[in-house]
Amino acid sequence: MGKIERLTGDLASAIGRERVKTDSDITDRHAVGGLAPSVVAFPKDIKQVKEIVNLAVRDGVSIVPWGSGTKQCMGDLPSRVELVISTEKMNHMLDVDVANLTITVESGVKFRDIQARLATQEDRCYLPLDELGKETDDIICSERTRSGCFLPLDPPFGDKATIGGIIAANSSGPRKLLYGLPRDMVLGVRFVTPKGEIVGAGGKTVKNVSGYDVSKLMIGSFGTLGIICEMTLRLLPLPERMETMILGFASLSEAARFADALLRTKLIPAAVEIMNAGAVDAVCAKAGISAKGATCNVAVAMEGFDEAVGRMKKEMAAMGERFGATARAELDEGGHNPFWLSFGNLRVMDKEKSNDILSVRLSYPISEWEKIYAICDETLASEGLKHTMVCHAGSGVTAIDIMPDGKDRHDLLIQIIASLREGCEAKGGQLTVECAPSQARKSITTFGRPGAVSVIMERLKKAIDPSGIMNPGRFFSLTQQ
Amino acid sequence: MERGELLTSLKDIVGEENVLSSEMDLALYGYDASLERGKPDVVVLPGSTEDVSKVVKLAYRAKIPVIGRGSGTNLSGGTVPVKGGIVVHFSHMNRIIEIDIPNRTVTVEPGVITLDLQNTILKKGLQYAPDPASQKVSTLGGNFGENSGGPHCLKYGVTTNHVLGAEVVLFDGTVVWLGGKSPDQASYDITGLLVGSEGTLAIATKIMLKIIPTPEAVKTMLAIYDSIEDAGNTVSAIIAEGIVPATLEMMDNLVLKAVEDSVHAGYPMDAAAVLIIELDGMADGMERQAGKILEICKRHRVRDVRLAKSDAERAELWAGRKGAFGAVARLRPSYLVCDGTVPRTKLPEVLGKVIQIAKKYDLPIGNVFHAGDGNLHPLILFDERNKEELARVHKAATEILQICADVGGTISGEHGIGTEKLKEMSFIFSESDMHFMRDIKSAFDPVGIWNPGKVIPQRQAANA
Ligand SMILES: Cc1cc2nc3c(=O)[nH]c(=O)nc-3n(C[C@H](O)[C@H](O)[C@H](O)COP(=O)(O)OP(=O)(O)OC[C@H]3O[C@@H](n4cnc5c(N)ncnc54)[C@H](O)[C@@H]3O)c2cc1C
Numbered sequence: 031m032g033k034i035e036r037l038t039g040d041l042a043s044a045i046g047r048e049r050v051k052t053d054s055d056i057t058d059r060h061a062v063g064g065l066a067p068s069v070v071a072f073p074k075d076i077k078q079v080k081e082i083v084n085l086a087v088r089d090g091v092s093i094v095p096w097g098s099g100t101k102q103c104m105g106d107l108p109s110r111v112e113l114v115i116s117t118e119k120m121n122h123m124l125d126v127d128v129a130n131l132t133i134t135v136e137s138g139v140k141f142r143d144i145q146a147r148l149a150t151q152e153d154r155c156y157l158p159l160d161e162l163g164k165e166t167d168d169i170i171c172s173e174r175t176r177s178g179c180f181l182p183l184d185p186p187f188g189d190k191a192t193i194g195g196i197i198a199a200n201s202s203g204p205r206k207l208l209y210g211l212p213r214d215m216v217l218g219v220r221f222v223t224p225k226g227e228i229v230g231a232g233g234k235t236v237k238n239v240s241g242y243d244v245s246k247l248m249i250g251s252f253g254t255l256g257i258i259c260e261m262t263l264r265l266l267p268l269p270e271r272m273e274t275m276i277l278g279f280a281s282l283s284e285a286a287r288f289a290d291a292l293l294r295t296k297l298i299p300a301a302v303e304i305m306n307a308g309a310v311d312a313v314c315a316k317a318g319i320s321a322k323g324a325t326c327n328v329a330v331a332m333e334g335f336d337e338a339v340g341r342m343k344k345e346m347a348a349m350g351e352r353f354g355a356t357a358r359a360e361l362d363e364g365g366h367n368p369f370w371l372s373f374g375n376l377r378v379m380d381k382e383k384s385n386d387i388l389s390v391r392l393s394y395p396i397s398e399w400e401k402i403y404a405i406c407d408e409t410l411a412s413e414g415l416k417h418t419m420v421c422h423a424g425s426g427v428t429a430i431d432i433m434p435d436g437k438d439r440h441d442l443l444i445q446i447i448a449s450l451r452e453g454c455e456a457k458g459g460q461l462t463v464e465c466a467p468s469q470a471r472k473s474i475t476t477f478g479r480p481g482a483v484s485v486i487m488e489r490l491k492k493a494i495d496p497s498g499i500m501n502p503g504r505f506f507s508l509t510q511q
Numbered sequence: 512m513e514r515g516e517l518l519t520s521l522k523d524i525v526g527e528e529n530v531l532s533s534e535m536d537l538a539l540y541g542y543d544a545s546l547e548r549g550k551p552d553v554v555v556l557p558g559s560t561e562d563v564s565k566v567v568k569l570a571y572r573a574k575i576p577v578i579g580r581g582s583g584t585n586l587s588g589g590t591v592p593v594k595g596g597i598v599v600h601f602s603h604m605n606r607i608i609e610i611d612i613p614n615r616t617v618t619v620e621p622g623v624i625t626l627d628l629q630n631t632i633l634k635k636g637l638q639y640a641p642d643p644a645s646q647k648v649s650t651l652g653g654n655f656g657e658n659s660g661g662p663h664c665l666k667y668g669v670t671t672n673h674v675l676g677a678e679v680v681l682f683d684g685t686v687v688w689l690g691g692k693s694p695d696q697a698s699y700d701i702t703g704l705l706v707g708s709e710g711t712l713a714i715a716t717k718i719m720l721k722i723i724p725t726p727e728a729v730k731t732m733l734a735i736y737d738s739i740e741d742a743g744n745t746v747s748a749i750i751a752e753g754i755v756p757a758t759l760e761m762m763d764n765l766v767l768k769a770v771e772d773s774v775h776a777g778y779p780m781d782a783a784a785v786l787i788i789e790l791d792g793m794a795d796g797m798e799r800q801a802g803k804i805l806e807i808c809k810r811h812r813v814r815d816v817r818l819a820k821s822d823a824e825r826a827e828l829w830a831g832r833k834g835a836f837g838a839v840a841r842l843r844p845s846y847l848v849c850d851g852t853v854p855r856t857k858l859p860e861v862l863g864k865v866i867q868i869a870k871k872y873d874l875p876i877g878n879v880f881h882a883g884d885g886n887l888h889p890l891i892l893f894d895e896r897n898k899e900e901l902a903r904v905h906k907a908a909t910e911i912l913q914i915c916a917d918v919g920g921t922i923s924g925e926h927g928i929g930t931e932k933l934k935e936m937s938f939i940f941s942e943s944d945m946h947f948m949r950d951i952k953s954a955f956d957p958v959g960i961w962n963p964g965k966v967i968p969q970r971q972a973a974n975a
Contacts, residue, residue: 239926240939250698340795
């Protein structure tokens with residue numbers, strides 16, 4: 031009997047036959063970069079995950095943790111894909127403590143279900159509930175509070191992603207400007223280590239310095255240090271009022287002057303996004319909003335007390351005129367929520383337009399945003415490459431989807447990415463390839479130069495995963511075996 | 512390595528005048544703000560990253576402990592050299608290296624005093640949010656080491672939420688930069704792991720911090736109560752109502768009296784408890800929020816709510832809170848602060864139990880703490896020379912931490928584990944949790960030079 035057959039049998043007796051799949055339709059659905067696993071396991075809780083990992087350790091089989099697969103194209107290709115552990119069946123909200131402003135959930139819980147659970151009795155929610163309702167009908171509606179809360183994150187694929195995947199990939203969105211990153215929300219985690227032990231850190235308190243801050247290490251580790259099974263997250267009261275204003279400008283420099291001036295006022299916007307025309311048009315069309323993108327646009331999310339949002343709107347409209355805005359669209363809550371959900375799905379829409387989509391994300395010191403945006407936009411435009419661009423002004427991140435039009439532009443793309451990466455790294459930044467045709471994957475690394483910190487990352491990975499079974503090669507090619 | 516040789520080598524690195532080795536010096540560096548005592552072999556005062564790197568390289572080769580020290584105000588024994596070794600005191604590395612306003616960052620050496628940084632950047636309309644009550648004395652290196660909190664951390668988060676990166680010296684003297692001005696990069700969050708690791712994984716020689724604009728408006732209120740339970744219930748009611756103020760601090764009667772005797776902040780001496788509630792942000796809507804809070808206070812039988820009418824009045828209210836530990840310390844020769852933290856909804860229940868413990872062990876216990884965060888600070892007052900009393904103090908402290916752990920809380924919210932809470936680690940961590948932390952420690956410290964005897968208890972003998 032081969033290694034995998036024996037493992038499959040032992041897995042079945044450990045966690046139940048119905049939770050262990052080798053059917054090719056299922057293994058194919060869990061392929062990473064063309065590599066399909068031999069087995070997919072669907073544990074029901076952290077204890078079962080532990081049993082699975084112990085068997086994998088025994089047999090030296092590599093493990094790829096799987097949430098909903100929205101981000102499997104990120105990261106380097108794992109060097110081996112044998113066993114996928116899906117968190118799909120670990121989808122329980124273990125403790126919803128709105129009075130304490132914390133929630134504890136299993137990692138397979140969908141982000142949208144968390145937001146829906148925290149909505150008010152009148153269905154005010156941080157996501158557009160009516161749209162979500164079509165896809166899922168098991169959102170729990172009892173025990174809602176009058177004022178509501180929300181999990182202050184707005185990652186891409188907000189309607190599909192699981193919370194475990196979001197945290198493991200350290201995924202965030204435009205509104206981190208006001209609320210911060212996953213590292214600011216995660217209060218505690220429970221995970222299974224590559225040695226097959228259940229480990230917990232942190233808890234339900236917002237302050238905690240007991241022992242090492244292990245949660246921080248797990249956030250953004252791309253499943254290379256363990257399988258995150260449960261986590262406790264910080265909540266905030268739902269903003270009293272949520273609205274968006276989109277201002278169109280004839281040029282980048284005008285948009286930049288407006289955005290930078292806005293960020294210097296005492297106003298507190300939740301997001302200040304620079305978007306090119308293609309991005310605005312795609313996002314608005316999907317969200318059912320009639321606005322049309324100008325050459326360069328600034329979309330501002332405003333979330334807070336009624337009076338504060340009112341004042342922001344008034345002052346921003348006046349500022350817009352002063353800085354030469356050519357168009358202005360205002361979205362109330364009914365438009366705000368679909369707009370930002372659709373914003374997070376821009377990649378999905380762009381993918382539909384091109385099979386060879388290449389997506390990159392640049393991060394850099396915040397003051398560099400205009401220069402970076404300009405270089406990227408000009409380089410791509412001069413080669414006639416269609417692209418959407420969004421830039422979190424004030425947070426130092428730009429995301430670009432390049433959509434080549436059929437012709438073979440492979441070499442050109444590789445060359446462009448390399449030069450943009452060089453420019454970004456020269457400023458102390460990083461260019462991450464988030465999605466690429468498999469041919470291109472072979473010629474460009476996902477993360478670029480790992481830098482001096484890789485010394486420590488290697489040491490940590492070795493100490494925590496000595497046999498190198500957890501997502502090998504996924505992150506900066508750590509422990510390629 | 513022989514002592515003579517060690518001293519000579521260190522003098523070669525940092526200069527004769529920056530190596531302290533007299534009995535008097537060693538005694539001075541043998542303690543911090545905790546009850547723990549120890550004695551280093553030698554103290555060095557480095558002037559640069561290069562100095563630190565060379566000292567660490569030497570210590571690594573000779574397998575001598577290295578203990579980083581800022582101002583020694585930590586309350587858990589974090590800087591006490593319990594196994595001897597070299598204390599690296601950062602008093603000379605106290606420069607603000609860069610204030611980068613466009614990128615909203617500052618880069619400092621670890622010896623910069625927290626309040627000095629604050630005062631420097633306030634002049635530019637910006638602030639560094641974490642504000643430990645000890646900010647006049649504590650260093651940013653110490654804040655980094657302990658992941659310190661402070662009253663405003665309720666809204667703004669603790670030290671780790673404001674550290675963007677650091678230059679650190681690793682066990683073999685290698686110097687690396689972690690994180691930096693690009694706030695959101697793909698990497699293991701090593702910076703996040705090092706903040707709060709109490710100098711047991713690496714030493715920071717430069718720290719990059721986030722600075723934010725000062726708020727447009729601030730409103731500070733003093734709510735006065737005739738019962739501690741009412742004050743505690745107000746805290747969870749405010750949060751449950753969907754309001755997250757900038758601060759929600761609480762002081763009980765014992766503390767109020769002590770503060771009035773020494774600081775004269777204008778607190779009522781006969782109240783059972785007061786809350787300092789502060790709102791900040793955009794001015795719009797703040798009046799209405801204050802009104803809501805007033806209503807909640809009234810619902811919980813508040814005696815009176817006073818509003819600070821000027822900056823001077825506001826400063827006075829805060830002077831009282833920030834001077835509270837010092838004021839209480841004047842009542843008896845010694846005090847021990849428990850740093851137990853609970854989910855905020857458990858606050859009234861736990862406060863009640865702390866009062867019972869004070870009775871049970873016949874010890875005066877004062878409470879002054881970050882109520883909004885659920886971060887208690889029962890201050891147990893005693894006389895260290897009375898051994899029998901000291902034993903009761905330790906029992907009471909352990910019992911308080913057990914209560915916090917039992918309601919889903921933790922044994923330290925901001926003061927750290929150090930040596931003081933090693934034995935209570937098992938209240939919240941399993942052996943496998945601690946095993947994982949030991950794996951982390953082994954990656955950063957293969958020969959065990961970094962601040963030995965802190966944070967993680969020794970592995971239990973198999974049959975012990
Ligand atoms: C009256 C009083 C009030 C206090 N109030 C608060 C409060 O409100 N909130 C709060 O959180 N704490 C408070 N504290 C505790 C204490 O002030 C904080 O822990 C503070 O951060 C310690 O700073 P320090 O410079 O004194 O550090 P030290 O005590 O010198 O060192 C603290 C720890 O950090 C490590 N360390 C020092 N420098 C470095 C470095 N460069 N790199 C790595 N590690 C390093 C040390 O080894 C040690 O483990 C209070 C203490 C007192 C006495």
